[in-house]
Amino acid sequence: MPNLKELSKNAGLFTGGHRACAGCGGTVVINQALCTAGKNTVVCFATGCMEVVTTIYPYTAWGLPYAHLGFENSAAIVSGVEATYKALKQKGQVKEDWNFIAFGGDGGTYDIGLQALSGAIERGHKFLYICYDNQAYMNTGIQRSSATPTGANTTTSPAGTKIQGKVQRRKNLTEIIAAHDTPYVAQANPAYWMDFTKKVEKALKTDGPSFINVLAPCPLGWGFSPNKTIEIGKLAAECKFWPMYEVENGKYTLTYKPKKEMKVEEWMKLQKRFSHLFKEGNKELLTNIQKDVDTKWETLLKKCE
Amino acid sequence: MPRRALTGNEAMAEAMRQINPDVVAAYPITPATEIVQIFASFVSDGLVTTQFIPTESEHSAISACVGASAAGARVMTGTSSQGLALMHEVLYQAAGLRAPIVICEVNRSLSAPINIHCDHSDTMGSKEAGWIQIYAEDSQDAYDSVIQAIRIAETVFLPTMVSTDGFIISHCMQGVEILEDKQVQDFIGPHRSAYSLFGGAPITVGPLDLQDYYFEHRRQLMEAMNTSLTTLDAVNKEFKQKFGRGYDIIEEYKTEDADHIVMAMGSTCGTAKVAIDKMRAKGVKVGLIKLHVFRPFPHEQLKKALSKAKFVTVLDRSDTASSMGGPIFVETRAALYDQMPKILFADYIYGLGGRDIDIEEIATVIEKGEKMKLQGKVEKPLDYIGLRE
Structure with a gap:
């Protein structure tokens, strides 16, 4: 694994000066991924926050080749780019080795882009897909997605007098992608940069498709102060809401074990999107959320045995 | 010049074999399925060097085509009807990004009611997408027009669709004069694109283009469309002069x-x-x-x-x-x-x-x-x- 000094050499591949919110978790995800991947990387991007804030014409934050088309097709675009690489390499028109990374938010990955991603993985293209999961459609103003956790207040799952935020459970996308027999699948968190870096490195070395689902804390959508992004990320791992693990050719490994017992509500308390759950009469909802987190954690531990 | 009995689909697939694109991404749909199917067998038999991407939908097929084109590939696909309709938003993206992709299209009605036979509703539904549209009268026309389309698309940097009437042309056999592979390669020449992700400079393709630039970029696209008639005419004249047949606008x-x-x-x-x-x-x-x-x-x-x-x-x-x-x-x-x-x-x-x-x-x-x-x-x-x- 490269050390910090080596990683910092690639710091300019994703430059500052873009228009993301202060404390944006998504930009940290991109920066850490690209520092690991290096300059010979083509990035394909789905429409979303990060696409919007990094490429307002005539400016770009990207110091490497980048392509964006639509919301649901970044995995399909990268298929075409990777196929072209093979074709041009065969002809001798491209000589160097290249990495291919497709990015999408949770909306572009869990929801509208799931089909394209499933197809691209099944076809075995050699690429890494990174989902920066900020748990709602933040770009359009915080609407629920299938990644939004139970109970979260969003503009399309508002906490009202009768309904207390999102009723449904979140989709377990990482497991869906693992069920494709994807050679390398992982969950990561920008608060644990070394773990994420190792995962990106492994993913890019995989001879075939790879997928990393990365939590991207969003100050605006989750309701916390911009200087707390990394802390919120850390606590998501500590309370077992966002387990960090990897699946290498079907073998599950937990890559981070929380140091102490922490209830998920301790993490939720720090975010305004869950504040209504702490009102009187909502205790059962919190209990159910805790149960769900515990069950998923136990299931994951069994897989890691 | 060898003359072979071919259906419209076979004629289009044969043109694709001779063009030997870098990338073909496609999804089957009646009555265009055979184009993709025949081409897949060319790939399996090593008759082309194309990277073939059998996608999970037409939306992904055309998205992969645009990705490939942006990366500097000569790209083709085939589709029809609902498939073209599913591609709709990406057709605009392809044109806006000036990706010279060629679609072998087979005209079929649009649902509902569902119907697999010919009318022009599908391609007419995308007539404002910024694609050049060529309508073939028969299999010979389809074959020749697909070859011309590569030259046209890669000269004006506009995506181009060549369509045949579903079943009437796509499935009917006709004597088609086939050019030599070399004649086709010489006519189309090496691939040309406006830019490439592998071109050296780290380019950003598909940025957010707001009130201050979008209008000018769309105007450029319309200008390319307006002036493409000259190219359509010139390419056809050259084809006629070289091979003794052609199709005026x-x-x-x-x-x-x-x-x-x-x-x-x-x-x-x-x-x-x-x-x-x-x-x-x-x-x-x-x-x-x-x-x-x-x-x-x-x-x-x-x-x-x-x-x-x-x-x-x-x-x-x-x-x-x-x-x-x-x-x-x-x-x-x-x-x-x-x-x-x-x-x-x-x-x-x-x-x-x-x-x-x-x-x-x-x-x-x-x-x-x-x-x-x-x-x-x-x-x-x-x-x-x-x-x-």
Whole structure:
């Protein structure tokens, strides 16, 4: 694994000066991924926050080749780019080795882009897909997605007098992608940069498709102060809401074990999107959320045995 | 030149083999499935060096094509009907990014009700997407036009679709003269694109383009479309000169002394030519204009070609749901609005969902047009052929 000094050499591949919110978790995800991947990387991007804030014409934050088309097709675009690489390499028109990374938010990955991603993985293209999961459609103003956790207040799952935020459970996308027999699948968190870096490195070395689902804390959508992004990320791992693990050719490994017992509500308390759950009469909802987190954690531990 | 009995789909697939694109991304759909299927066997048998991407949908197929094109590949695909409709948003992305992709399209109606047979609703649904549209009359035309399309698309950097009438051309066998592989390669030349992700500089493709630039970029696209007629014409002339056959943007058949013109596209033009011969034998001065290219719309050519016409009978194989008539009618009439003296127009929607049109039916509407011409009045500007009402 490269050390910090080596990683910092690639710091300019994703430059500052873009228009993301202060404390944006998504930009940290991109920066850490690209520092690991290096300059010979083509990035394909789905429409979303990060696409919007990094490429307002005539400016770009990207110091490497980048392509964006639509919301649901970044995995399909990268298929075409990777196929072209093979074709041009065969002809001798491209000589160097290249990495291919497709990015999408949770909306572009869990929801509208799931089909394209499933197809691209099944076809075995050699690429890494990174989902920066900020748990709602933040770009359009915080609407629920299938990644939004139970109970979260969003503009399309508002906490009202009768309904207390999102009723449904979140989709377990990482497991869906693992069920494709994807050679390398992982969950990561920008608060644990070394773990994420190792995962990106492994993913890019995989001879075939790879997928990393990365939590991207969003100050605006989750309701916390911009200087707390990394802390919120850390606590998501500590309370077992966002387990960090990897699946290498079907073998599950937990890559981070929380140091102490922490209830998920301790993490939720720090975010305004869950504040209504702490009102009187909502205790059962919190209990159910805790149960769900515990069950998923136990299931994951069994897989890691 | 070897002559082979080929269906429209086989002819298009054969053109694709000879073009040997860098990337083909496709998804099957009746009646275009065979194009992809035959091409897949070329890949399996090592007859092409193409990277073939069998996607999980047409949306992903065309998205992969745009990704490949942006990366610097010569790219082709095939589709029809619902497949083209599913591609719709990406068709705009392809044109906006000036990706010179070529689609072998087979015209089929759009659902609902579901129907697998020919009309032009599918490609007419994407006529505003910024793609050049070429409509073939038969398999030979389809084969030749696909080869020309590569040159055209890669000269003006606009995506291009060549379409055949579903089943009527796609599945009917015809003698097709096939060029040598080398002749095709020499004609199309090496791939040209406006930019490439592997070109050296770290380019950003598909940025967010707001109020301050979007308008100019769309204007550039429209300008490319406007000026592409010159390229379409030049490529066809070169093809004609090299191989002895070609397809003008508009083909005129017996129009020289005609004051009554029939306009049509696709396979119906063959039938219309026989109907015109029949009416000419009766002394009617009628001729045909075959529109080979619908996008860009050849309005200047039409103004000239229709300058002596007193009456125009338009045959439209799709409707616009505007209650104004089919797309050929609406656009031709708009193009000729300033023309003096006034030309009378009648539009006939025909053949939706694959309903046959025959010589007699076309002869009948020519006769009706003759009457209206004499009366100097069109009673029903929009009517139907072969429809139970």
